[in-house]
Amino acid sequence: MFEGLDAIFLARLQFAFTVSFHFIFPSFSIGLASYLAVLEGLWLWTGRQVYLDLFKYWLKIFALAFGMGVVSGIVMSYQFGTNWSVFSDKAGPVIGPLMAYEVLTAFFLEAGFLGVMLFGMNRVGKGLHFAATLAVAIGTFISAFWILSANSWMQTPAGYAINAGGQFVPADWWAIIFNPSFPYRLVHTVFGAYLTTALVVGAVGAWHLLRERGNEGARVMFSMAMGMITVVAPLQIFAGDQHGLNTLEHQPVKVMAMEGHFQSHPDGAPLVLFGWPDEAAGKNLFALEIPKASSLILKHSWDAPLKGLDTVDRKDWPPVPVVFWAFRIMVGMGMLMLLLAAFSLLARVRKRLYDWPLLHRFALVMGPAGFVAVIAGWVTTEVGRQPYTVYGLLRTVDSASALDAPAVGASLMAFVIVYFFAFGAGTYYILKLMSHPPHRGEEGPRRDQPVRAAGITPAPAVAESLTTGKEA
Amino acid sequence: MPFDLPMFFAFIIAFAILAYVVMDGFDLGVGILFPLLPVGRERDSAMNSVAPVWDGNETWLVMGGGGLLAAFPLAYGMILSALYAPIIAMLLALVFRGVAFEFRWRDPQHRPLWDVAFTGGSIVAALAQGITLGALLQGIAVQNRTYAGGWFDWLTPFSLLVGVSLVCGYALLGSTWLVMKSEGALQERCHRLAFRLGIATIVAMAAVSAATPFLRDAYWMRWFAWPQVLFTAQVPLLVAIVTFVLFWSLRRGHHYTPFLMALALFGLGLAGLGISLYPYVVPPSVSIWDAAAPDDSLKFMLPGVLVIVPIILAYTGFSYWVFRGKTGHEGYH
Numbered sequence: 163m164f165e166g167l168d169a170i171f172l173a174r175l176q177f178a179f180t181v182s183f184h185f186i187f188p189s190f191s192i193g194l195a196s197y198l199a200v201l202e203g204l205w206l207w208t209g210r211q212v213y214l215d216l217f218k219y220w221l222k223i224f225a226l227a228f229g230m231g232v233v234s235g236i237v238m239s240y241q242f243g244t245n246w247s248v249f250s251d252k253a254g255p256v257i258g259p260l261m262a263y264e265v266l267t268a269f270f271l272e273a274g275f276l277g278v279m280l281f282g283m284n285r286v287g288k289g290l291h292f293a294a295t296l297a298v299a300i301g302t303f304i305s306a307f308w309i310l311s312a313n314s315w316m317q318t319p320a321g322y323a324i325n326a327g328g329q330f331v332p333a334d335w336w337a338i339i340f341n342p343s344f345p346y347r348l349v350h351t352v353f354g355a356y357l358t359t360a361l362v363v364g365a366v367g368a369w370h371l372l373r374e375r376g377n378e379g380a381r382v383m384f385s386m387a388m389g390m391i392t393v394v395a396p397l398q399i400f401a402g403d404q405h406g407l408n409t410l411e412h413q414p415v416k417v418m419a420m421e422g423h424f425q426s427h428p429d430g431a432p433l434v435l436f437g438w439p440d441e442a443a444g445k446n447l448f449a450l451e452i453p454k455a456s457s458l459i460l461k462h463s464w465d466a467p468l469k470g471l472d473t474v475d476r477k478d479w480p481p482v483p484v485v486f487w488a489f490r491i492m493v494g495m496g497m498l499m500l501l502l503a504a505f506s507l508l509a510r511v512r513k514r515l516y517d518w519p520l521l522h523r524f525a526l527v528m529g530p531a532g533f534v535a536v537i538a539g540w541v542t543t544e545v546g547r548q549p550y551t552v553y554g555l556l557r558t559v560d561s562a563s564a565l566d567a568p569a570v571g572a573s574l575m576a577f578v579i580v581y582f583f584a585f586g587a588g589t590y591y592i593l594k595l596m597s598h599p600p601h602r603g604e605e606g607p608r609r610d611q612p613v614r615a616a617g618i619t620p621a622p623a624v625a626e627s628l629t630t631g632k633e634a
Numbered sequence: 635m636p637f638d639l640p641m642f643f644a645f646i647i648a649f650a651i652l653a654y655v656v657m658d659g660f661d662l663g664v665g666i667l668f669p670l671l672p673v674g675r676e677r678d679s680a681m682n683s684v685a686p687v688w689d690g691n692e693t694w695l696v697m698g699g700g701g702l703l704a705a706f707p708l709a710y711g712m713i714l715s716a717l718y719a720p721i722i723a724m725l726l727a728l729v730f731r732g733v734a735f736e737f738r739w740r741d742p743q744h745r746p747l748w749d750v751a752f753t754g755g756s757i758v759a760a761l762a763q764g765i766t767l768g769a770l771l772q773g774i775a776v777q778n779r780t781y782a783g784g785w786f787d788w789l790t791p792f793s794l795l796v797g798v799s800l801v802c803g804y805a806l807l808g809s810t811w812l813v814m815k816s817e818g819a820l821q822e823r824c825h826r827l828a829f830r831l832g833i834a835t836i837v838a839m840a841a842v843s844a845a846t847p848f849l850r851d852a853y854w855m856r857w858f859a860w861p862q863v864l865f866t867a868q869v870p871l872l873v874a875i876v877t878f879v880l881f882w883s884l885r886r887g888h889h890y891t892p893f894l895m896a897l898a899l900f901g902l903g904l905a906g907l908g909i910s911l912y913p914y915v916v917p918p919s920v921s922i923w924d925a926a927a928p929d930d931s932l933k934f935m936l937p938g939v940l941v942i943v944p945i946i947l948a949y950t951g952f953s954y955w956v957f958r959g960k961t962g963h964e965g966y967h
Contacts, residue, residue: 225736226736226737226740229689229732229733229735229736230733232689232692232732233728233729233731233732233733234729235696236692236695236696236699236725236728237725237729239696239699239700239703240699240714240721240725242703242710242711243699243702243703243710243711243713243714243715243721244714244715244718244721244722245715246711247710247711247712247714247715247780247781248711248779248780249711250703250707250710250711250714251707251708251710251711251779251780252707253707254703254704254707254708254710254711254927255704255707255927255928255930255931256931257703258700258703258704258705258707258710258927258931259704259927259931259934259935261700261703261704262697262700262701262703262704262705262935262938263935263938264700265693265696265697265700265701266697266938266939266942266943266946267938267942269693269696269697270690270693270697270946270949270950271949273689273690273692273693274690274946274949274950274952274953275949275953276689276690277685277686277687277689277690277953277956277957278686278953278956280686281685281686281957282686282956282957285956285957286956325928327779329707329928331927331928331930331931332928332930332931332934333930335934563711563715563718563780563781564715564780564781565715565718566785569718569719569785573718573722576722576726577726580726580729580730581729584729584730584733584751585733587733587737587741588733588736588737591736591737591740591741594740595740
């Protein structure tokens, strides 16, 4: 059934599918790990029960999301080899060590302390447990650092040489790691992760406020989430703008596709709000435009000239409609987040944060907005990199393993079925956990699970082993 | 045998594989044994003994993959694309295995379903890893830096033998781990299982070892040529000693020794594999030096390996220490 399809297209589809699914989990768990660290820190500092309750409430959800992130991440670390073996051979000497450092400095840190964070509350002291939570939170950030460095290098390669075998080899590691787009992408992605988490936490708080206005846990989480969005949403829009200017400098063709600029505009380019990019005809159908506004945003001048796709060979075009629309979805979500930020700020100033149902309904429907924005942004930047894997240097068609279409088609179908089944179930369990209101004396990650700890300290276990005479 | 950067990183990758096999080995083993344990306390206890550490254990698999990409990018691409089907099967199996840890507690109504996912995932992952190893030993056809064989080259009686052997071996690790970590009925059951699995594993190891030298003349020469045989003969000798201690300690009812001996068996198995493969990373034609990344890449990773790996081992040890002793079950406290 796959004979008619191109093996490389299927491989791209498989990568896109698995990486999009994978990216959902870390974009949530990066922010959630930090939120948990903040909650536990506040509990230790203030001693207020509600922070511990919220910590335990969200820890159960974190455990599920993190587990799914781990298993979907292992797939990614092998897929470069299974489906993109030529890319691995050629770019491995540069991006391989970055990923190796991600494993060494982040994955082990997260995994090593996750067990203590989830199950160790009664086994180690409070201070040590907080240290474990911090280690996991820092681990998620370090992970983002390395993987985004590797990803950014593929977008804006720097610090490399090419050897006789056609491999990219390192010439300057500092230039490789801090390649031109990396700082922008890192800030933009980490802000995105924080917003995603804040929107989810806010929606859960809003849901419970709509049912039970006096729930203390729901109030605290809603207030914290709205505060986070109020601070981060404007910062994110600024960071996104800066990232866009960086892209214009290093990957102008991507910006042409994002803007839908088929033609060059020597005296001020219009901002295309909406339209249908017709690649074959090289123009936008049904376009709604603001004259010269694009030049104002990108060049900070009404009349600045902007080149269009007509200056670029068609074989170097990315798929324009995908990039164009993904970008608009992301920006649209960003604007809605800004609106939510403003609304919640107004409610806070008027002391109506907990009794304004319209705000709560708005926050509730905005719950998934972070995921939508993050995936749309990812599609914009990755599809915008096409037709290259290493921008301008290595084409996607020259990167793939020599696999037959039926082999890739079969694995793609298997991934789709397994992911929808396994992660669909996981999402359902997460939603089920979220549907329970937070309450006083919240249980830890596993209420229905046998207690494994022997007591507050290991002493009872030791005492028992002494009395029973068994090996401890 | 020159000891340069590629050689050093070959040892590092081998170490990551060993760490993965012995650590994820016992928790995959617990998954393989799951259907043999009665539903309820014994299963819960068995699951609890690995729940806090499986994630760290599986990270060594990412380390093996990521390390191979970084240090031997050519081999990484060749091996994974040549063994496409078993690798994808392993990845999907690990998805089921991994989510089952959390899901079975979240959804008591469907717990039997997630237990099947846990066991099925563990068996398929172990089988696929063994098949991958067997297929690598058989050799991979390459041309112009890419895989040049067919899509089912990996499927042979030998690779299946290695696959089944690894399932037995992981089950042995799992049973001896549970002897160490459990009490009462579960411990007794695992003790009985460990005997049978010990025999099965030794027979399987013997079969694989006997078949390997016939795969390629180079392997035969490596093992039996004079005077190397004086060195290589130590491996079967040590296997015999370890086997003896394994069964002796099981008979004496020791709690810790059987697990340590099962680990030693895997260590020796990997040493044997190293002896067969050296100096190739993708037999029969791509050596460690052919596949290695340039020295600049390897040098960059050197501090990471020399400084960070010991730290990782230290906090991994800490995590095991926190969850030391017998695993609790309901009504334990």
